[in-house]
Amino acid sequence: MAxxxxxxxxxxxxxLDSVREALVRQEDTIIFSLIERAKFPLNSxxxxxxxxxxxxxxxxxxxxxxxxxxxTQAKAGRYKSPEENPFFPENLLPxxxxxxxxxxxxxxxxxxxxxxxxxxxxxxxxxxxxxxxSGDDGSYAQTAASDLSLLQAISRRIHYGKFVAEVKYRxxxxxxxPAIRAQDQEAMMKLLTxxxxxxxxxxxxxxxxxxxxxxxxxxxxxxxxxxxxxxxSLVSRLYKQWVIPLIPSLVMVQSSKSIVAHAxxxxxxx
Amino acid sequence: MAxxxxxxxxxxxxxLDSVREALVRQEDTIIFSLIERAKFPLNSxxxxxxxxxxxxxxxxxxxxxxxxxxxTQAKAGRYKSPEENPFFPENLLPxxxxxxxxxxxxxxxxxxxxxxxxxxxxxxxxxxxxxxxSGDDGSYAQTAASDLSLLQAISRRIHYGKFVAEVKYRxxxxxxxPAIRAQDQEAMMKLLTxxxxxxxxxxxxxxxxxxxxxxxxxxxxxxxxxxxxxxxSLVSRLYKQWVIPLIPSLVMVQSSKSIVAHAxxxxxxx
Numbered sequence: 001m002a003x004x005x006x007x008x009x010x011x012x013x014x015x016l017d018s019v020r021e022a023l024v025r026q027e028d029t030i031i032f033s034l035i036e037r038a039k040f041p042l043n044s045x046x047x048x049x050x051x052x053x054x055x056x057x058x059x060x061x062x063x064x065x066x067x068x069x070x071x072t073q074a075k076a077g078r079y080k081s082p083e084e085n086p087f088f089p090e091n092l093l094p095x096x097x098x099x100x101x102x103x104x105x106x107x108x109x110x111x112x113x114x115x116x117x118x119x120x121x122x123x124x125x126x127x128x129x130x131x132x133x134s135g136d137d138g139s140y141a142q143t144a145a146s147d148l149s150l151l152q153a154i155s156r157r158i159h160y161g162k163f164v165a166e167v168k169y170r171x172x173x174x175x176x177x178p179a180i181r182a183q184d185q186e187a188m189m190k191l192l193t194x195x196x197x198x199x200x201x202x203x204x205x206x207x208x209x210x211x212x213x214x215x216x217x218x219x220x221x222x223x224x225x226x227x228x229x230x231x232x233s234l235v236s237r238l239y240k241q242w243v244i245p246l247i248p249s250l251v252m253v254q255s256s257k258s259i260v261a262h263a264x265x266x267x268x269x270x
Numbered sequence: 271m272a273x274x275x276x277x278x279x280x281x282x283x284x285x286l287d288s289v290r291e292a293l294v295r296q297e298d299t300i301i302f303s304l305i306e307r308a309k310f311p312l313n314s315x316x317x318x319x320x321x322x323x324x325x326x327x328x329x330x331x332x333x334x335x336x337x338x339x340x341x342t343q344a345k346a347g348r349y350k351s352p353e354e355n356p357f358f359p360e361n362l363l364p365x366x367x368x369x370x371x372x373x374x375x376x377x378x379x380x381x382x383x384x385x386x387x388x389x390x391x392x393x394x395x396x397x398x399x400x401x402x403x404s405g406d407d408g409s410y411a412q413t414a415a416s417d418l419s420l421l422q423a424i425s426r427r428i429h430y431g432k433f434v435a436e437v438k439y440r441x442x443x444x445x446x447x448p449a450i451r452a453q454d455q456e457a458m459m460k461l462l463t464x465x466x467x468x469x470x471x472x473x474x475x476x477x478x479x480x481x482x483x484x485x486x487x488x489x490x491x492x493x494x495x496x497x498x499x500x501x502x503s504l505v506s507r508l509y510k511q512w513v514i515p516l517i518p519s520l521v522m523v524q525s526s527k528s529i530v531a532h533a534x535x536x537x538x539x540x
Contacts, residue, residue: 025309028486028499032302039295045367054345054366061346061367072338075324076331076411084412096324097315097331100408138370141346142354149419200488208486216298216478218470229298 014105019160019167026157027205031212033150034131034238035229041135043143047124051140063088065144066151082106085159087116087151110162119155122242123147131234157243165192202239209235284375289430289437296427297475301482303420304401304508305499311405313413317394321410333358335414336421352376355429357386357421380432389425392512393417401504427513435462472510479505 045051046061057064070078070086077097078084082105086092128147168191169176179187213228213235315321316331327334340348340356347367348354352375356362398417438461439446449457483498483505 052367065346068342069339073411076335078411081409097322102408139351141343141348204488211486212482216481218474
């Protein structure tokens with residue numbers, strides 16, 4: 001029986017260990033999704049604002065897929081989870097699913113932080129042109145669905161930084177209180193991030209891309225030609241250039257503000 | 271630059287080589303999707319006919335997600351591709367995407383063969399209970415979306431048998447003509463399937479599950495404990511018990527009927 005890895009205890013506990021395990025597991029999801037998107041050529045019609053003409057809708061095919069899929073998933077309760085953030089939160093209908101006791105660990109200010117508009121822009125402007133091969137095979141809907149899966153995986157990882165920050169604060173609040181009292185974001189960032197850990201993450205992600213991206217055959221020598229399903233250096237670059245910097249520079253700064261708010265309540269109540 | 275693997279020449283050509291390459295690549299997608307579904311516990315509310323109450327909708331949460339996602343993807347043209355088959359073809363609106371010259375290689379009878387109702391039943395009745403760990407983490411929408419990705423990957427693979435049969439027939443029509451003229455389905459199946467190839471597929475799939483399902487870390491010895499993200503024997507069993515038998519027993523038989531029809535036209539026109 002496979003092990004359920006998705007926080008079976010999410011009702012209650014985020015610990016340093018569970019958060020670290022989730023981060024590592026999310027890397028696999030991102031790499032699988034990246035490999036799956038790279039299966040398709042660029043399919044530029046998917047992103048053309050003038051390609052489709054659907055009554056009552058204005059935008060590109062990928063916007064059509066993402067907005068409608070998010071609308072469906074919102075009704076099915078996806079965004080009740082504090083780990084999920086929509087790309088188009090405007091006009092989403094509320095969940096039609098009965099109440100579930102998700103963790104209320106995040107301070108309400110942190111729970112509201114959503115930098116998906118920024119992730120969307122970086123994904124389409126910078127990342128996608130690098131790893132999608134040129135070409136057009138007509139499978140625009142499948143391509144857009146594949147973009148959405150990858151975007152959701154990247155977004156989930158980046159926003160998970162909020163839980164990392166919150167857990168680190170809760171593990172040793174005394175370490176953070178001077179910075180919190182001084183509202184010193186730079187000191188807070190120093191406490192929350194470690195260059196050596198980031199370097200390890202980049203290396204691990206590159207190794208995973210090599211393992212998951214290889215052509216597996218029964219002839220064990222077949223991948224000797226180093227033909228991979230994705231460009232390995234790109235996966236490392238995705239983490240180095242976009243995922244890792246986005247976490248501290250956007251989510252963690254904003255989330256550390258909410259830690260400030262969160263902790264300040266405690267500190268000033270003492 | 272990554273290589274676009276998704277039939278850049280799908281406008282025209284399916285060859286024995288391109289079809290084989292596609293089958294091998296689809297194994298990766300199925301295993302990635304299986305690993306991603308196994309990330310979640312069973313989340314049985316997802317499949318409960320009485321759990322959600324959405325005005326104008328009657329059914330389980332997974333049916334809600336699949337029907338609505340398919341409706342969106344149908345409008346975006348997914349099912350114009352001869353390689354894609356919906357699970358709920360009833361009431362799907364037509365594509366709103368401009369015409370694309372997909373291959374018309376399949377005989378119209380074969381193009382209409384859709385055994386997704388059967389795949390759906392096997393997936394939920396037999397397969398899912400085997401590989402989803404018990405438990406409930408409240409992420410029903412994500413679980414259902416994950417089921418859909420896996421179902422689409424399995425369905426695509428099984429229905430791809432239609433292209434395999436058609437390509438094999440076209441490569442050497444003379445081999446098939448006696449069986450076609452005699453309408454001898456058993457002889458046709460013998461021509462189309464090979465036990466040794468199926469055995470190789472099962473072994474390769476199990477190897478892929480081991481490679482993609484391993485816990486990758488910078489410490490190369492970490493996976494020594496054989497802790498995998500999915501039960502390896504299950505992936506092999508998925509192919510042995512469900513995917514491979516479904517291809518000849520359902521799609522290929524039905525598709526060979528259409529080869530019969532297709533070839534008969536040619537034969538009798540001579």
